[in-house]
Amino acid sequence: MVIYLLKNKYEVADIIKEYIKFAEAHWNLKLAKLRCDNGREYVNENLRNWCKGNGTEMDLTILYSPQLIGKAKRLNRTLLEKIRVLLEESDMKKEIWGEAAYTATYLLNRSPTKLLDVTPFEMWSGKEPNLNTLKIFGCAAYAKILEPLKKLDDRSRKLIFVGYSPEGYRLWDAENRKIILSRDVKFEEKIEAKIEKNKIGVLGKMEDNEEVRKNRQKKKRLKSLKRNRW
DSSP states (O other): OOOOOOSSGGGHHHHHHHHHHHHHHHHTOOOOEEEEOSOTTTSSHHHHHHHHHHTOEEEEOOTTOGGGGHHHHHHHHHHHHHHHHHHHHHTOOGGGHHHHHHHHHHHHHTSOOTTOSSOHHHHHHSSOOOGGGOOOTTOEEEEEOOSOOOTTSOSEEEEEEEEEETTEEEEEETTTTEEEEESSEEEEOOHHHHHHHHHHHHHHHHHHHHHHHHHHHHHHHHHHHHHHHO
């Protein structure tokens, strides 16, 4: 699975052409059919003419029939659910949703699937994925400063881990509001703190429920006493 972040739908045709060329070169095969819905980003002269020149058939589904591309729709839903979970569990703002989308795709490609005997990553690359590089999304990351430093200067800076790059990690610099790529990183993955926080939340709800139950029992006893008096 490959994901592209677009500013508008007009970029779709160019991105599709770019990816098809990339996939054809990777597999040394020719794409015979391109299946898509009737969205305007697909049904346009730019993409139609390119498919004709490339010898690719455009297979358009019937209008308002999403079930005809059910696999793609379900995959989109799975991806969105993973994005929401990553943002929720990391307490990251929604503005970082693009990085969460990249990370969700990275994890999906390295997860088992019913359609293949291997992971999608292994199917594409022929190599088993290295799961030792996986980190907790949104954890603190200390990236080594590679510029010339004075003797007493800090050797690293604290950033936030938000994803993976081919040769390292993608880190969010909240102060300067930009993504930093680095391979020399130390991570602070506070799993225990997150678990403890969740436990406190659950215990708090249990205490609230217990208090509500006691109040109800108290009200029932008062009603019973009033009835007995009459």
